[in-house]
Amino acid sequence: MKLAKDYFADERADGLHEIGRGLPRADLPGHVTGKTKYFADRSIPGMLHLKMVRSPHHHARIRGIDTSEAEKHPGVVKILTARDVPHNVYTILILIQIGPEDEQVLAEDKVRWKGEAVVAVVADSERAANEAAAKVKVDYEVLPAVFDMDEALKPGAPVVNEYHGQNYYLYDSGECRKVRFGDVEAGFAEADFILEETYRSSPIEHAPAETTGCVVVPEGNDRFTCYTNTQAMFFTLDNTSIILQMPGHQLHLVGGTVGGGFGGKVDVIVEPIAILAAKLTGRPVSFVYSRYEEMQISSPRAAEKIVIKDGVTKDGRLVARKVTGYTDAGAYSRHSPYGAQKGAAHYPGPYTVPNVWIDTYCVYTNRTPSSAMRGFGVTIADFALEVQMDKLARLIAMDPLEFRFINAYRDGDMKAHRQVTEGAALIECMQEASRAASWPVAKRFYDMSSRGEG
């Protein structure tokens, strides 16, 4: 590995001792010997198994739930419905005042996506739990469903989530997050070319090697130890506390090594209901997603639709950028209002554009709720932005890397969000990348610096 120490040499002490050298990783001896403990790597006598009865419909009203046959099934210890959950309606980000609470832990009156949890069956074996789950009868009245964001935003579309009332998240700024900088229409008027393109992405499943799950042990004194592979320990602790109406000191959440997360394990999904089951049965409870559930039920990266309209001059200056972003939250908010907001904060990308207009919407549809995944709100935005940059360069017959040099932000530039750029290093990264990839650019770009005009 080569360290390019010439860049910004005067901005730091050069006493780096660790970077560029191999160091043994603390957790590797455990990994290679199979001794690393994951949440499921403990056997607890008398453990019960929880299996979820899920909605087979994308959108339906629940007319009735009949668990009588399932309750009689041998091995069944407890069956949980919405009535058993002390505070059944929640939303994860209520902890930072992003409401309203919009999702039922166990569906009570309505299901809004195919796979939504309705009834939890707790039995002394997985087999018995699966057999009993097959005997639960739910009477559904199927409702029209909407799967496409454009359709969901049209007047007269079926309302997905009544807690919101409309098929988009209502920010304090209105129906979307907004960024306004300069005068975007004046910028378009000044441009030699205008390019408007639409980019779409599909949901992406994290597919971690280890599925989502937890094991709960009642410890006496009304205290519960929950071994979990959550990536969001305190979201889980606080939301469980709200949902179960239990003070935090009764909830002892034990995390540890996660068998792959990638953002897929930040929702609060298995812990509240497993702890409730342990509380109501007085026995240890395991709730672990099957591979099918991991792929189909756990929240994916949101689908996105991004419309970018750019004004560019013949000599390669971006003079106006208008972005409308849509994030498909699925049926519930989870982390998506935040994801859509991150998009607003991320456009117009690492470029200095004098006139910017950004709207980002968080849209509800009858799809699997989406949530966090590796840079959510930003990753797909960057895909769209960089494809757009290549198209713009082609439009004005300019080298795509040189086009980026011209527009790269540098220290002192005012960003669209009214923050002065500092600590920029895009130009230096591109200089190094151009050498590494043997993609030469004109000498003046090698002379540029993020720190000044150069």
Add this chain to the structure above:
Amino acid sequence: MGLVLRSFATVNEAGAALSEPGARYLGGGTLAVRAVNEGDVSVHSLVRITDPQLSRIELSEGRARIGASVTMARVAANPGIAFLAPAAMAVGGPAVRNMATVGGNLFAPAPYGDFAVALLALDAKVDARKDMPMERFLETRGALAKGSIVTAVSFALPSEGGFRFRKVSRVKPKGTSVLSIAAVIEEDPDGTIRSARIALGCMADRPIRAHAAERALVGSRRTEQGIAAALAVAGEGTHPVTDPVASAWYRAEVLPVHLRRLLLY
């Protein structure tokens, strides 16, 4: 209603147990145990047969007979049927091949069952109480008589170079099939195609023959021109599956492309 495993020494003893409701035959476990693990509560008993006879590969008089319990790994390692190794190696990774059996592959629904595609092109006979041609077996495999057990498959060894196989998957080196194709092409010394059998995987819910393409090949040669008519009708009678790997539309579009590669290279 738990699950029980019942082991029998012979096929005859197992027949009755398999006739009981909820009974399912256990070969290598890659289908039956998988179903149980996925929560298929309709399976109440797994029935297996330990008869070593079912694990034998016999070669004689230009024919091969492979026991139903022979694993993909054993097929791939047998020099007498080396031509089949690519088809056996197309099934799963090494661990799956050490478990998955020839008999099980006959029942694998699309997109699985690549080895059965090879057997269909070989026009194999399936031994289940009585011999049944592979094509007929596949048509009726969901409705076999209660308690009937596949014990072996047998087929005539093709001439040198006469067997061709291709599995198309997106993930390398191992992935689920977009489609698989097997063919047995017999040619005269001058290159004229004397007979052709082509089998397709993932182009229906079970492996199927491309009869129209076969007919179009007979009498012509394996050249761009010679196979053009066969490629044009390759999709006749197919009903490709749509699954997370590929859509029916995609499978139909790429079938001629891969059939061309199979025939020419």
Add this chain to the structure above:
Amino acid sequence: MPKVPVQFALNGEEKAEFVESGTSLLTLLRDKIGDTSPKGGCHQGTCGACSVIIDGELKLSCLVLAETCGNASVQTTGGLAADGVLHPLQRAFLDHFAAQCGFCTPGMIMAAKALLDRNPDPTREDVVEAISGNICRCTGYEPIIQAVMAAAQGNSQRVA
């Protein structure tokens, strides 16, 4: 329901257990014997995290019923280090950073061992084929391949 006895050797040590009929070898190893090195990633035979070596053959312990393992010899990554000394494959995985979350690692090492046991001098293609049934979702395949090659060459030291 009466339980079924099963007696087998785990990493050279005799084990005798009673299991419920239909119990997988994976469940027996993890929940009853306490060897949690094989992991349950999919229970479908697609991820390879539960890979073990049974009588010299790499198999998926989630799909093997425990009661079919009578008199078998089962090897797991949990029993690979002899007297606390890492197996060359373990050493190589360590030195080559061939693990991220670690969940696939024990199965990956079993797949690699099954290869080296019968082919001590594999090509890169052999290694890729040998681990083709083992999924690493942190997508660290390259260091894994390098580690297996290095272990085969008796040289686990990381090359800069």
